[in-house]
Amino acid sequence: MHSIFLHLHPRQVKQSATRFNRTFGLGGMAVLLIVCQLITGVLLRFYYSPFPAEAYNSVLFIKHNVLFGQFVRNMHYWSGVFLLLLAFLHFLRVFLTGAFRDKRKTNWIFGLMLLLLIVLLNFTGYLLPWDQLAYWAITVSTNIIGYLPIFGQSLRTIILGGNELNADTLRAFFTFHTALLPLLLLVLVVYHFWQVRKAGGILLPDGEKESEMVPVMPNLVFKEFIVALALIAVLFIFSALFNAPLLQKANPTFSLNPTKAPWYFAGVQELLMHFHPFFAAFIIPTSVMVFLAWIPFLKYDNPPTGIWFISEKGRKSSEATAKFASIITLFGILFNEYLLNFELLLSPIPAFISNGILPTLIVVGFMAGYYKYYLKKFKLSKEELVQAVFVFIIAAFIVLTLVGVFFRGKDMALTFPWNAW
Amino acid sequence: MNKPQTKIEPINVEHPKADAVNRRDFFNKAWKWIGVVAVVEILGMFTGFMFSGRPKNKASQKQLLEAGSVESFLPNTVTAFFGGRFYLSRQQDGGFIALSLRCTHLGCSIAWEQEKQRFICPCHSSAFDINGEVLNPPAARALDYYPVIIENNIVKVDIGTILERNSFRKEQLQYA
Numbered sequence: 001m002h003s004i005f006l007h008l009h010p011r012q013v014k015q016s017a018t019r020f021n022r023t024f025g026l027g028g029m030a031v032l033l034i035v036c037q038l039i040t041g042v043l044l045r046f047y048y049s050p051f052p053a054e055a056y057n058s059v060l061f062i063k064h065n066v067l068f069g070q071f072v073r074n075m076h077y078w079s080g081v082f083l084l085l086l087a088f089l090h091f092l093r094v095f096l097t098g099a100f101r102d103k104r105k106t107n108w109i110f111g112l113m114l115l116l117l118i119v120l121l122n123f124t125g126y127l128l129p130w131d132q133l134a135y136w137a138i139t140v141s142t143n144i145i146g147y148l149p150i151f152g153q154s155l156r157t158i159i160l161g162g163n164e165l166n167a168d169t170l171r172a173f174f175t176f177h178t179a180l181l182p183l184l185l186l187v188l189v190v191y192h193f194w195q196v197r198k199a200g201g202i203l204l205p206d207g208e209k210e211s212e213m214v215p216v217m218p219n220l221v222f223k224e225f226i227v228a229l230a231l232i233a234v235l236f237i238f239s240a241l242f243n244a245p246l247l248q249k250a251n252p253t254f255s256l257n258p259t260k261a262p263w264y265f266a267g268v269q270e271l272l273m274h275f276h277p278f279f280a281a282f283i284i285p286t287s288v289m290v291f292l293a294w295i296p297f298l299k300y301d302n303p304p305t306g307i308w309f310i311s312e313k314g315r316k317s318s319e320a321t322a323k324f325a326s327i328i329t330l331f332g333i334l335f336n337e338y339l340l341n342f343e344l345l346l347s348p349i350p351a352f353i354s355n356g357i358l359p360t361l362i363v364v365g366f367m368a369g370y371y372k373y374y375l376k377k378f379k380l381s382k383e384e385l386v387q388a389v390f391v392f393i394i395a396a397f398i399v400l401t402l403v404g405v406f407f408r409g410k411d412m413a414l415t416f417p418w419n420a421w
Numbered sequence: 422m423n424k425p426q427t428k429i430e431p432i433n434v435e436h437p438k439a440d441a442v443n444r445r446d447f448f449n450k451a452w453k454w455i456g457v458v459a460v461v462e463i464l465g466m467f468t469g470f471m472f473s474g475r476p477k478n479k480a481s482q483k484q485l486l487e488a489g490s491v492e493s494f495l496p497n498t499v500t501a502f503f504g505g506r507f508y509l510s511r512q513q514d515g516g517f518i519a520l521s522l523r524c525t526h527l528g529c530s531i532a533w534e535q536e537k538q539r540f541i542c543p544c545h546s547s548a549f550d551i552n553g554e555v556l557n558p559p560a561a562r563a564l565d566y567y568p569v570i571i572e573n574n575i576v577k578v579d580i581g582t583i584l585e586r587n588s589f590r591k592e593q594l595q596y597a
Contacts, residue, residue, distance in 0.1 A: 136529065136544075139528045139529065140528065140529065142528075143526075143528040144527065158472060163583065164506075164528070252506070252530070253501075253503040253506070253522060253530050254530055255529035255530040255542070255543045255544055256543065257544070258543070258544065259527075259529050259543065259544040272527075272559075273559070411543070411545070411546040412544065412545050412546065413546075
């Protein structure tokens, strides 16, 4: 058995590559969580029934009548949440250490695809309990899809198999969640790992490339084993202490107040509170995706690799950008919410302009002004500038998500998390 | 002896750049194109299988639901028909309109508030008046509605046909 684990590794690795804080083991932990998802998912499938009349009751049955049912469902829920979080952190680590250039270009794209796939897996799984939370979160999210230009409405109808959630939707989501997407995920994960091996293992800083070779057993395998045990322990503790949410059975005639999209879409939903849907659901997310996919194909003047934030200057500018982006996003949310509502203020002008083009231009103007000042002040190189843009987007996204998840209460008004909904 | 000599001439050794494709290239290309065609065919079959069984957008098939007699709905009232996913609303002047339950912003179910005479969406507080006209954004369009048919003093609603509109107009009302 243990030779399988050995065969997944090269025989020897550089000493320097085995340091835990080189990668924080994020990619490896994500794989372990995928394995957890497969095992608990298969177990749940033995009892789950993907039909609107039975789905909710089958989840209740798992909860109350199956030995360890609640625990297995919690494990599945929490490993899904952790998987998305770890994959996101992994993505940040890879970018911020510059491990996406040269021969790692393709793998960056495949990594983005994997991230998207994990979001889709979470999303399709969200509907399956068929409770109020699931029903309305998916209703809201699929309606957001309806705002995409030209093909939005037909895409939404195809996804739902009708004009609102129905038996076809549940059956399709179940098939995607339990067959098609996991299969795709496994194939892409294997490819992703193979590409890392092909690029010569994980990226090391220029100064440490000459580090001496050590056998992976025990130097790396033991460390991985310890990380795996720690992760499983955390997962068990979470699953024992915190139950996966389950509200009343879905009721198509009664919406929850507030109705929120799943947490990973809370950022987009928060954008929807401030921008015309065409901008919030299409222009902005698409621009971000294109930017992320484009990053490795920009021409760089041979920056140092494997070093966090490229340089001391890069680190300082990233820190300042993160602060600026968080504050300006928070300020923008509050300003638009309480002081200046473009749509009401400029009501004779179509919302597409007053609430779409205008605020988008303001945001882009702010960013452009900031970077102009910044380039002057810090004399950033091109890769440091790209890094600063990346950090801006990520910081704004995190703030939007946190506000959407924790600071939106009844009627989606801003509130504090400790004020009961 | 003469025959083979005449046959040697057309051999393209002397024309290395001749347009004539050599056999190896031809088969390599052929295999590639056959592969492409096969992939397209399989993807076509896949999409055809996936989508042909899914309902089409707004399949309008007349489906009448009897709401009740005209007199049973007082002017200025709204009656919920949750099974049909609509509110039957009767105006001051007696006109009927069957309003969809779905908010036009993100599809949540709206609720009627009798004392404030408005529909309110619990998701993002969009508000609509008794005609389904927008009172408060983020919703940008008036509520969708279903055709109302009044025959022999009975109000019927065609729940198979959903009608979209940007704003309320008088001719959307149906009179007994």
